[in-house]
Amino acid sequence: MSGKGKKSSGQQLKPEPEAQTNPYADTLKRLRDAFNSGRTQPAEFRVSQLRGLSRFLKENRKLLLDTLAQDLNKPTFEADISEIVLCESEIRLALKNLDAWMKDERVEKNLATQLDSAFIRKEPYGVTLIIAPWNYPLNLLLVPLVGAVAAGNCVVLKPSEMSKGMEKVIAEVLPQYLDKNCFATVLGGPEEATILLKNKFDYIFFTGSPRVGQIVMAAASKYLTPLTLELGGKNPCYVDDNCDPQNVANRVAWFRFFNAGQTCVAPDYILCSRETQEKLLPALQRAVTQFYGKDPQSSPDLARIINNKHFHRLCGLLGNGRAAIGGQSDEQERYIAPTVLVDVKETDPVMQEEIFGPILPILNVQSVEEAIAFIRKREKPLALYAFSNDSKVVNKVLDETSSGSFGGNNGFMFMTITSMPFGGIGHSGMGQYHGKFTFDTFSHLRGCILCSPRLEIINKIRYPPYSPGRQRLLVWLLEHKLGLPCSIL
Template identity: 75%
Template sequence: MKDEPAATNLLTKLDSAFIRKEPFGLVLIIAPWNYPLNLTLVPLVGALAAGNCVVLKPSEISKAAEKVLAEVLPRYLDQSCFAVVLGGPQETEQLLEHKFDYILFTGSPRVGRIVMTAAAKHLTPVTLELGGKNPCYVDDNCDPQTVANRVAWFRYFNAGQTCVAPDYILCSPETQERLLPALQSTITRFYGDDPQSSPNLGRIINQKQFQRLRALLRCGRVAIGGQSDESQRYIAPTVLVDVQETEPVMQEEIFGPILPIMSVRSLDEAIDFINRREKPLALYAFSNSSQVVNQMLERTSSGNFGGNEGFVYMTLPSLPLGGVGNSGMGRYHGKFSFDTFSHHRACLLSHMGLEQLNEIRYPPYSAWTQRIVRWALGSRSCTLL
């Protein structure tokens, strides 16, 4: 939080230049349901640490967590600096009618557009953490079992209800044939012969999401899993093959334990496929060749990237979380949270004395004074004359 010294030039050598981090003021945080504690408390901590007051809107969909936050937070935090607002879309809509100094929203691109439209009326800056179709490219040069272990873990974690989980695999038909038995083996090892009875596999948040996911099971052909139980809101860890790009499972974010596989003939085709679509929140590439992984990194754009790894980068506060394009804007986590919720104020403190040294800045400008000023500003500086 200390003032950050800034470099000066010859014209300001006797002055004090620094960046001061100041709170924006009143921050609105609209949190999602899929990680209702983490995605509420992490931005809350950053906003309060930066000196802001916060209006917190947990998701009404995760009702138990919403209740816990409303009851427990006042026991530990000064209630003069935050408030928890409960309710559904109507209450959120009413909140957005008011002027805030900063808004952070985590959720879908559709709702993100609504939030940004409301913020624009007051010229309120926003951070939007949105979702999308996260690609996962699997190269022919890889160990299918290693890929299966890592992809299955972060696809089916939290029953697939994770914004940075892979939404589909791109690989050659040959790699698909090697990957399918490896995925089946991994799913059995992780969740047993009857995944429905496994204590390590979550359930779908509500009936609406369950029905949406069950409809997606009709896309392509089920190669692994495909079972569902409405009474428990259970969807089995599922892999779909023979999927067409035009099918719903490839058009919307899945947000469930369903993994489609799309066939591509080469790395170039995979990159072209990814670049034709909206920029994703996360992108993954698996290969024994570092050149292949680097090609995927260099020739695509995404909010986050994992080479031969899943969303383990989320555990590093040294790395920011944020989207790009349709997957969002802005970033937070660790010190990035403090920076996001701080106005970085440029400051220059000068002296009232030594006015004779400033005469060179004032008109009329001779050729000699212009040369001196340009030299004093330095070749990289913008000439404001």
């Protein structure tokens, strides 16, 4: 699972910290020296570190589940599926395919280069930085780490200080399974993260809010550091009149209230007609009761809000429109009931920011065309959903909108498919990862051509003095391909 929204990765960064020293200089030098020594390059080293990550998950499974329960009251089911199992899947995929991923990739050549060897080499960037948020504090740290390790990089990990228990586990337990010369963990909050970002990295991978993403991007620009930004946004969910209200309610409720709504790809609001709303509300109430009982607060399957700051922010949003379902809260437990808001206006605060909690507003539209127009005039979302019994309606929404990912009659199950890329577009982020896409993200694709030092006579066509005949011949050679593998090297 992924999540950004109001989580801000726990990094409420200050653009200009009052730091006169660089406490991370020695750590970064140690990692850079290790990388420059070639230590991380061999496949054997990468495999050993990936196996170390696998042992970390297996040997500390109970500790990780207990810690996630401590930080977010995550049900074991949700924590296991969204945090541990998905990480294990990424590691298995990398171990199975590492040799193939690392191999030079031969490319098609034109006739002018048929006697040369042309290929793409996958090179690690060097010393990389991964900044993770608090809502899926294990998944959103380890999944990028798997790709960075597989690609042969050294890595600095910055877990969120807001998920205090998991931050401690990452700092104290994870290093026992990795090469300490090649990996390091930096702790702390906004001040420490801001100072850390003043250092030069070869690649930065950030998961967090768009606001903090702008600060990270500004810091990266000082050194022209390439980066991936996994950000958030308001994910629309269109529900067509032609649908089964209960099926839609079951699916939307699970995806919306999973992890108490603290998921960046959760449906953030519903667009539907008033007639469909009237059918959907009782179906959503039945789904909430079926999932969490008549008293959701006592359910062991509903997570809690990360801290008091986010709890109070969400309580402020409960006053928007009218709570047709839920609306209750308990500050002592940081509990907010699964809530559905109706009579919401586009200008209400709940529609101006990513909610990142168990609150689902419904806005009314009269047609799929009106829904598409509403979606298109806002920032491109990280995910977009459409529900209809008519495949033409689902495909119309898909064809006429843009988003990081799309789910037709489904929620964020695309997050479990390692063969698909995941990432935002525009305001919701840049860059992609998951599976081989993470390996590619942390690899520089180096175009290479190797030529013979002999056979200079072949090259004479390129040299002055130029002539129209030589020009025509060279153009023809550049535009045509033989289609046969040929190399003199």
